[in-house]
Amino acid sequence: MNVRELVQLINGKLYNSSADLEREIKGGCGADLMSDVLASIQPEAVLLTGLCNPQVVRTAVMADVAAIILVRGKNPPPETIELAEEEGIALISSPFGMFELCGRLYAAGLASLERPVDGSDCSC
Amino acid sequence: MAKDSLFQGKLVSEQEAEHITRVEELSYELKVEEVMASNPFTVTPETTMSEVLELFRQKRISGAPVLSGEELVGIISMEDLIKCLQNSDLQSTVRTYMSTRLLTIRNTDPSIEALKLFVNSHFGRLPVVNEDGKLVGILTKGDITSGILKALQHDYQEEEVRRYRASHLFEDIESDRSSLILRYTIKQGDFTRGGAASSAIKRALIRLGANPQIARRTGIAVYEAEMNLIIHTTNGGIIRVEIEPKQISITVSDDGPGIEDVSLAMRPGFSTASDSVRELGFGAGMGLVNIQRCVDSMRLESVYGRGTNLRLKIFLQEQEIVGEGK
Numbered sequence: 001m002n003v004r005e006l007v008q009l010i011n012g013k014l015y016n017s018s019a020d021l022e023r024e025i026k027g028g029c030g031a032d033l034m035s036d037v038l039a040s041i042q043p044e045a046v047l048l049t050g051l052c053n054p055q056v057v058r059t060a061v062m063a064d065v066a067a068i069i070l071v072r073g074k075n076p077p078p079e080t081i082e083l084a085e086e087e088g089i090a091l092i093s094s095p096f097g098m099f100e101l102c103g104r105l106y107a108a109g110l111a112s113l114e115r116p117v118d119g120s121d122c123s124c
Numbered sequence: 125m126a127k128d129s130l131f132q133g134k135l136v137s138e139q140e141a142e143h144i145t146r147v148e149e150l151s152y153e154l155k156v157e158e159v160m161a162s163n164p165f166t167v168t169p170e171t172t173m174s175e176v177l178e179l180f181r182q183k184r185i186s187g188a189p190v191l192s193g194e195e196l197v198g199i200i201s202m203e204d205l206i207k208c209l210q211n212s213d214l215q216s217t218v219r220t221y222m223s224t225r226l227l228t229i230r231n232t233d234p235s236i237e238a239l240k241l242f243v244n245s246h247f248g249r250l251p252v253v254n255e256d257g258k259l260v261g262i263l264t265k266g267d268i269t270s271g272i273l274k275a276l277q278h279d280y281q282e283e284e285v286r287r288y289r290a291s292h293l294f295e296d297i298e299s300d301r302s303s304l305i306l307r308y309t310i311k312q313g314d315f316t317r318g319g320a321a322s323s324a325i326k327r328a329l330i331r332l333g334a335n336p337q338i339a340r341r342t343g344i345a346v347y348e349a350e351m352n353l354i355i356h357t358t359n360g361g362i363i364r365v366e367i368e369p370k371q372i373s374i375t376v377s378d379d380g381p382g383i384e385d386v387s388l389a390m391r392p393g394f395s396t397a398s399d400s401v402r403e404l405g406f407g408a409g410m411g412l413v414n415i416q417r418c419v420d421s422m423r424l425e426s427v428y429g430r431g432t433n434l435r436l437k438i439f440l441q442e443q444e445i446v447g448e449g450k
Contacts, residue, residue: 017149035410038344039417043336051405055351058319059405062326062343064336079316087323117417 001025001110003067003090006046009108010069010094010101015081019090025066027113028105030098034059041065045113048101052076057083057091065089071098146279150272156238157231159271160252160261166191167200169219173208176200176218189251189259190222196251196259198222203248228253231260235268291333294369294447303368304332304447310353312360315404322347325365332367332446342372342438345418348411349376349434355401357381357432369445374419374436383426390416390424 004021007014029041030048034055037047043064049056052074060068067090070076074093076084084091094101106112166189167176180186180202190198204221208214229238229250238250242265252261294302306328308321326343330336346363353361353376361378383389390412397407416422419436426432440446 018146032405033408033410034405035348035408035414037405038348039410039414043340049405053404054316055318055404055406058323058347061323062319062340062347064340 001108003092006067006069006105007090007092010092010096010104012069012092012094015076015091015093016085016088018085018088019067020088021090023066023090025110027111028102029112029114030102031114038063039117040114042113042115046105046110048098048105050074050098052080054080054083056080057087057089060089061087067092069094069101071096071101146276147272150275151236151239151268152234154235154268154271154275155231156229156233156235156252156263157261159235159267160231160263161267162261164189164259164262166259167218168192169197169217169222171218172214173205173216173218173221174214176205177209177214180205187249187262187264189262190218191259194258196226196228196253196257198224198226199249199251201248226251229263230255235271238263239265239268287331287333290328290331291447292449293332295449301368302447303366306365306367308350308363310350310360310363312354312357314354314360318351318354319347321363322350325363329367329372329446333449334440334446335444338372338438338440338444338446341418342374345415345436345438346374346376348415349374349436351406352376352411353378355397355406361432367446369448370440372438372440372446374434374438376434376436377431379431380429382428382430382432383424384428386424386426 002021002025003019003023006012006025024044025046026044028048029037029045031037032050037059041047041063044066046067046069047060047065048069048071050071052070056068057080070093073095076091076093081091096104165179165183165185167179169190169192179188187199187201189196190200200218200222204223208216208221227241227245227247227250229241229252231252231254241250249262249264251259252263254260293304306325310321322343325346326339329339329342350363357378358380361376364375366373388394392413393409395407395409401407412424415436420439421437423435
């Protein structure tokens with residue numbers, strides 16, 4: 001699946017013109033904790049998240065993310081759009097929620113690119 | 125770029141504008157004179173059609189502007205020539221067969237204007253004129269396509285050249301030990317810029333020829349450290365990255381407040397971050413753990429009340445060396 005097909009599949013709205021619509025997406029990862037993303041995501045995944053601050057784009061750059069989906073129709077602030085424009089990473093907003101989006105993408109054949117992390121016991 | 129404006133003859137909505145690609149951008153950026161064929165072969169109204177046939181055949185062109193003195197009076201194309209051949213009328217002159225319904229384009233117009241004319245008029249070529257109305261070139265759709273392709277390749281090559289130069293940085297420098305040092309000052313609380321230094325470091329490594337895994341590991345480690353400076357320090361701090369062909373050494377230092385209990389800070393999930401930081405997706409107590417996972421050696425020293433010093437090293441294998449070519 002490429003970015004263009006992804007946008008169609010999720011009724012998405014693409015925010016930046018610098019995104020490469022032909023970029024291939026190898027799988028997906030959903031998380032709201034950026035450290036979780038950095039710890040577990042494998043390269044060339046689509047990142048689904050409820051956050052829309054610029055750090056989402058930074059995290060995506062560091063983790064070689066192919067596209068970002070903001071769930072539940074969130075409108076990102078201008079600084080997030082600007083950064084996505086600069087970095088050329090597709091920033092997409094979809095009206096669906098996280099669960100629905102993960103389901104749709106999984107059903108469409110996208111694999112999980114969340115690598116299991118050992119020793120990530122949580123003290124909370 | 126002119127958004128919300130006429131694009132290929134129709135009004136572009138904001139939504140469509142979001143899908144405008146680099147190719148479309150280039151059609152606005154590239155001027156007609158950058159893609160046209162200058163000094164085109166021209167004919168006069170008195171030229172015979174058999175001479176036109178010879179010209180088209182020899183020069184492998186399919187059309188030519190018709191000039192009377194300096195003035196553009198028409199255009200003669202392959203189609204006109206075919207019509208003439210059907211009539212077995214090669215002895216007549218260009219005046220009989222040329223098209224005088226003239227559409228011209230200015231040399232300083234963006235190529236998108238020419239594309240619009242091509243789409244609306246179904247003409248195959250457009251004479252290009254300067255501000256005085258003097259013929260300076262001729263333009264076909266093919267010229268625009270190859271102009272855009274060339275520009276795209278140029279964009280691509282520029283980055284390639286930069287990468288090539290950087291990837292051979294250490295090769296011609298003689299010393300017992302060469303390294304490249306990058307320094308970044310990080311401001312406390314600057315969440316908007318947070319990660320800018322890490323992005324720059326990652327990009328530098330890729331230009332230096334680092335493989336994607338090395339660039340990614342370094343990027344993630346430095347990013348977590350950069351966010352720590354932004355979130356936890358009193359006055360921000362400094363990131364220093366020393367790149368050598370076979371190792372990357374990172375020092376992240378600040379002058380306070382320091383970590384009270386380093387071993388507790390290293391425990392996954394332990395965090396002292398505020399709720400507002402957590403809302404940004406950070407402060408889950410995984411930062412230092414992530415850093416450790418990405419690097420080959422990590423030393424964290426902190427004196428509570430004085431500051432923190434984090435030293436990281438990533439060692440590169442023979443096939444991963446940076447700055448010495450490949």
